[in-house]
Amino acid sequence: MKKITIGEAARRSGVKVPTVRYYESIGLLAAPSRSEGNQRSFEPADISRLAFIRHARELGFEIDAIRTLLTLQDDPNQSCASADAIAKARLVEVEQRIRSLMALKAELETMVEGCGHGRVDQCRVIEVLADHGQCTHSHH
Amino acid sequence: MKKITIGEAARRSGVKVPTVRYYESIGLLAAPSRSEGNQRSFEPADISRLAFIRHARELGFEIDAIRTLLTLQDDPNQSCASADAIAKARLVEVEQRIRSLMALKAELETMVEGCGHGRVDQCRVIEVLADHGQCTHSHH
DNA sequence: CCTACATCCTCTAGCGACTAGAGGTGCAAG
DNA sequence: CTTGCACCTCTAGTCGCTAGAGGATGTAGG
Numbered sequence: 001m002k003k004i005t006i007g008e009a010a011r012r013s014g015v016k017v018p019t020v021r022y023y024e025s026i027g028l029l030a031a032p033s034r035s036e037g038n039q040r041s042f043e044p045a046d047i048s049r050l051a052f053i054r055h056a057r058e059l060g061f062e063i064d065a066i067r068t069l070l071t072l073q074d075d076p077n078q079s080c081a082s083a084d085a086i087a088k089a090r091l092v093e094v095e096q097r098i099r100s101l102m103a104l105k106a107e108l109e110t111m112v113e114g115c116g117h118g119r120v121d122q123c124r125v126i127e128v129l130a131d132h133g134q135c136t137h138s139h140h
Numbered sequence: 141m142k143k144i145t146i147g148e149a150a151r152r153s154g155v156k157v158p159t160v161r162y163y164e165s166i167g168l169l170a171a172p173s174r175s176e177g178n179q180r181s182f183e184p185a186d187i188s189r190l191a192f193i194r195h196a197r198e199l200g201f202e203i204d205a206i207r208t209l210l211t212l213q214d215d216p217n218q219s220c221a222s223a224d225a226i227a228k229a230r231l232v233e234v235e236q237r238i239r240s241l242m243a244l245k246a247e248l249e250t251m252v253e254g255c256g257h258g259r260v261d262q263c264r265v266i267e268v269l270a271d272h273g274q275c276t277h278s279h280h
Numbered sequence: 281c282c283t284a285c286a287t288c289c290t291c292t293a294g295c296g297a298c299t300a301g302a303g304g305t306g307c308a309a310g
Numbered sequence: 311c312t313t314g315c316a317c318c319t320c321t322a323g324t325c326g327c328t329a330g331a332g333g334a335t336g337t338a339g340g
Contacts, residue, residue, distance in 0.1 A: 005316080005317080006316085006317070006318095007316060007317080016298090016299090017316090017317090018298075018299065018300085019297085019298065019299085021318095021319095022297075022298060022299090026297090035306090036306090037305075037306045037307075037317085037318090038305085038306085038317085038318065039305095039306070039307090039316090039317055039318075040317085040318090048270065051270075052269055052270050055269050055270075056269050057297090059244055059247065059248070059269075060244065062296080062297090063296075063297070069265075069266065069269065072260050072263075072266060073260065073266050073270065075260065076259065076260045076261035077259060077260070077261075078259065078260050079259060079260070080255055080259060080260045080262070080263035080265060080266065083255070083260065083263055083265040083266055084252065084255045084263070084265055086265075087248055087251050087252050087255070087265045088252055090248060091245065091248040091249065091252060094241055094244055094245050094248060095245060097241055098238060098241045098242065098245065101234055101237055101238050101241065102238065104199055104200065104234055105231065105234050105235065105238065107199065108199065108227055108230055108231040108234060109231065111227050112224065112227050112228055112231060115220055115223070115224045115227070120212050120213065120215065120216045120217070120218050120219070120220045120223065121216035121217075122220075123212075123220035123223055123224070125209075125220060125223040125224060125226075125227045126209065126212060126213050126220065126223055129192050129195050129196050129199075129209065130188065130191075130192050130195075130213065145287080145288075145336095146287090146288070146289095147286095147287065147288080156327090156328085157287090157288090158327075158328065158329085159326085159327065159328085161289095161290095162326075162327060162328090166326090175335090175336095176335090177288085177289090177334075177335045177336075178288085178289065178334080178335080179287090179288055179289075179334095179335070179336085180288085180289090197326090202325085202326095203325080203326070
């Protein structure tokens, strides 16, 4: 069992070094054992856990949601209903976010198309921002 | 010229009261004149500026980008090339974000579909998060 | 005029999820 | 033995607000 340094753990999991320490500090990752010279020594399981966290973060899960997911993972006898609920809630959020970004995209396209690279007083970009009534959509 | 209080300005522009003060504090909005009793007194132009900021924030522009847009708006003789560039950059960002959210949506759907509400050790949600290799897409 | 109450004021601290930097120690190669 | 990188802790900063304390002002009713 060779020791895995924090740098090695970071490289293998794709989580940055200071972020690994941060996750430890907020209790998302158990404090690893230390070497003679007080340096962290990780286990392969820690790498998996870090990769799990990284992936969940990439998917936009919040730290608290990840904490719940990790608790579930740690106890495989539990029902996965909570995990399912978290994922479903996230799916709804994502769908909503996509809808609003599509509307936003349309608005930005109108702005950019309308801009004839003239002076500011004829610029659609500024104009549309100044007067929300000209939007191609309405916000909630 | 009746005085516009901060509460009135907030209601008319859709920006919250503490946020108006915050914008003043970071120099996005000029400090308005004050009443006898040291209360802010806004002009109609301030309301427009606040509405402009709010709309730009809704569109996801960062404060610094808005600062630039406002400088352009203040000087209508300038070329609007900068405004155009900012909007175009934002459009690219939004398109990128939509693409990655679509991929994410697909991934979440796989997770939720696969979950048979059994125990955690058969749960796709946990499994997919734990092993990125199972993803239906790859992150950059 | 007095009181009640909403609104205003300044100031500081907190949020999430890191990131950056200072100032110091450990460790492996040449 | 020295060079130089990786590691350590700690604090403070990022962004764009938001919340709260503790107090002053403004307004409407009695």
